[in-house]
Amino acid sequence: MRASHLYAPTLRETPAEAEVVSHQLMLRAGMIRKAAGGIYTYLPLAWKILKKIENIIREEMDAKGGQELLMPIVQPAELWTETGRWDVYGDEMFRLKDRHGRDFCLGPTHEEIITTVAKTDVRSYRQLPLMLYQIQNKYRDEIRPRFGLMRGREFIMKDLYSFDRNEEALHDSYMKMYDAYGKVFERCGLICRPVEADSGAIGGSGSHEFMVIAESGEAAIVYCSECDYAANVEKAELLPLEAVEEASKQLSAVNTPAVKTIAEVSAYLNIDPERMIKTVAYQTEKDIVLALVRGDHEVNEVKVKNELNCLVLELASEQTVKDIGSYIGFIGPVGLKNVTIIADNTVMRLVNAVCGANKQDQHLLNVNPNRDFTVAKTADIRLIQENDPCPRCGQAVKMARGIEVGHIFKLRTKYSTALAATFLDENGKEKPMVMGCYGIGVTRTMAASIEQNYDKDGIIWPVPIAPYHAVIVPISIKDEAQMKFAEEVYQALNKAGIETVFDDRNERPGVKFKDADLIGYPLKITVGPKVVNEGVIEVKSRRTGEVRHINIENYVEEIGAFLKKV
Numbered sequence: 001m002r003a004s005h006l007y008a009p010t011l012r013e014t015p016a017e018a019e020v021v022s023h024q025l026m027l028r029a030g031m032i033r034k035a036a037g038g039i040y041t042y043l044p045l046a047w048k049i050l051k052k053i054e055n056i057i058r059e060e061m062d063a064k065g066g067q068e069l070l071m072p073i074v075q076p077a078e079l080w081t082e083t084g085r086w087d088v089y090g091d092e093m094f095r096l097k098d099r100h101g102r103d104f105c106l107g108p109t110h111e112e113i114i115t116t117v118a119k120t121d122v123r124s125y126r127q128l129p130l131m132l133y134q135i136q137n138k139y140r141d142e143i144r145p146r147f148g149l150m151r152g153r154e155f156i157m158k159d160l161y162s163f164d165r166n167e168e169a170l171h172d173s174y175m176k177m178y179d180a181y182g183k184v185f186e187r188c189g190l191i192c193r194p195v196e197a198d199s200g201a202i203g204g205s206g207s208h209e210f211m212v213i214a215e216s217g218e219a220a221i222v223y224c225s226e227c228d229y230a231a232n233v234e235k236a237e238l239l240p241l242e243a244v245e246e247a248s249k250q251l252s253a254v255n256t257p258a259v260k261t262i263a264e265v266s267a268y269l270n271i272d273p274e275r276m277i278k279t280v281a282y283q284t285e286k287d288i289v290l291a292l293v294r295g296d297h298e299v300n301e302v303k304v305k306n307e308l309n310c311l312v313l314e315l316a317s318e319q320t321v322k323d324i325g326s327y328i329g330f331i332g333p334v335g336l337k338n339v340t341i342i343a344d345n346t347v348m349r350l351v352n353a354v355c356g357a358n359k360q361d362q363h364l365l366n367v368n369p370n371r372d373f374t375v376a377k378t379a380d381i382r383l384i385q386e387n388d389p390c391p392r393c394g395q396a397v398k399m400a401r402g403i404e405v406g407h408i409f410k411l412r413t414k415y416s417t418a419l420a421a422t423f424l425d426e427n428g429k430e431k432p433m434v435m436g437c438y439g440i441g442v443t444r445t446m447a448a449s450i451e452q453n454y455d456k457d458g459i460i461w462p463v464p465i466a467p468y469h470a471v472i473v474p475i476s477i478k479d480e481a482q483m484k485f486a487e488e489v490y491q492a493l494n495k496a497g498i499e500t501v502f503d504d505r506n507e508r509p510g511v512k513f514k515d516a517d518l519i520g521y522p523l524k525i526t527v528g529p530k531v532v533n534e535g536v537i538e539v540k541s542r543r544t545g546e547v548r549h550i551n552i553e554n555y556v557e558e559i560g561a562f563l564k565k566v
């Protein structure tokens with residue numbers, strides 16, 4: 001590709017709308033342009049990168065027995081009604097009507113369609129296992145699309161669905177994908193960590209997220225440096241902490257005028273937050289919920305939702321708190337009726353704790369769970385914190401940030417049951433197919449790889465997904481000998497499979513070097529007077545800055561060898 005021909009309009013200034021590095025650099029490097037909030041055109045450089053990522057994914061999916069197909073973007077509402085998701089999906093779903101007034105959506109995911117496909121044609125256990133996948137646009141009407149390709153409304157995903165005859169066979173398919181995902185991200189040149197994404201039985205997790213480790217990551221993860229445990233913070237399991245050994249004392253009230261927060265109460269009463277009960281009131285679609293955690297902990301709303309099996313969990317309004325007979329800042333579990341109380345395991349082990357008295361300006365002392373209040377449910381509902389014990393080995397956990405680029409999930413029979421996708425087993429018995437789904441955000445992987453690989457000058461593409469491997473910069477385009485030689489190198493490298501751009505633009509070398517760094521070609525080849533006079537080409541690695549002076553005798557091999565080391 002000649003740079004004079006390449007459509008990669010670079011920008012000198014960082015566009016104000018771009019909040020994260022990947023968004024800024026993709027705009028500046030002439031890779032993407034915005035059409036609407038969260039909806040982008042991928043210009044030629046980005047499209048080339050996306051195709052490389054897609055091909056790596058294809059090869060790894062095919063290697064595990066996956067078969068590619070393509071499903072429709074426009075999906076009929078009836079299928080979504082059958083699985084109950086037409087209503088559940090809410091405003092995130094792009095909905096439309098056809099000329100006859102029939103409801104459709106732009107697919108946010110494809111479980112309904114693929115299950116219907118399998119249902120139509122799979123009859124016998126002999127047709128299983130089956131793995132079908134596509135690489136396709138997906139649509140989610142995010143309330144706040146942001147961070148460029150990180151949280152778009154239209155994005156490219158690979159989604160694979162597995163169909164198996166039983167739980168063991170599903171586990172085999174799941175582990176194949178777990179393995180394939182590790183390979184995909186490694187081949188893309190990314191540092192990626194699989195984390196457990198649900199709090200299921202120890203060792204038997206039914207879901208993993210694949211996280212590209214990056215400071216700017218939206219997801220907080222915990223990991224153990226002693227064992228290989230790693231989990232999304234929202235999903236991390238927690239061991240109950242040590243209980244206090246102390247005889248219970250008599251419940252009493254204490255005046256705490258205008259002292260409301262945990263920190264204020266702790267200071268005012270001179271009591272550690274870990275001896276206090278933090279009570280958070282929520283409104284669900286069913287009832288009012290009080291979630292209790294220790295004063296030094298935070299409520300994990302994902303876990304509360306799962307434990308209570310509710311769809312909505314919003315902080316209760318001041319009025320709602322009044323209606324149940326309490327006051328913001330002085331709420332507690334003792335004596336409140338018509339509420340569902342769920343407590344963290346750690347709360348139930350407290351002795352002589354402090355909590356709000358449900359009276360203005362009052363707290364209670366010597367509160368003892370079970371004696372002074374009862375709960376509907378005790379569960380693990382707090383957020384893990386740095387230095388909490390690892391649920392596997394007990395060592396203190398560490399925190400990191402990551403960008404979720406992949407997610408694998410055991411669906412089991414959720415969709416096959418809802419859509420009656422059954423098969424006949426060896427004994428002629430009809431059974432629902434056991435399913436798994438496995439996604440990779442393709443556009444997000446491109447953005448995440450920039451978040452992990454950049455410096456002040458621009459992007460540093462890992463070689464396997466770089467749009468081109470090298471760029472040739474002649475120092476003077478007026479110098480015929482230089483241009484002739486640069487042309488020769490250009491032809492020879494491309495012929496050898498080293499994808500090379502020839503920067504033949506009528507620009508100063510400084511401009512070309514800046515663009516080369518911004519776009520992030522792994523190798524920069526300078527063709528100057530040295531080549532003509534001494535027979536030496538200068539090649540520089542974008543990542544390490546290493547410069548090699550390569551003799552023109554066998555430069556194609558030498559450059560190929562250099563490319564393997566950058």
Ligand SMILES: [Zn+2]
Nearest residue numbers: 224227390393
């Ligand atoms: Zn551990």
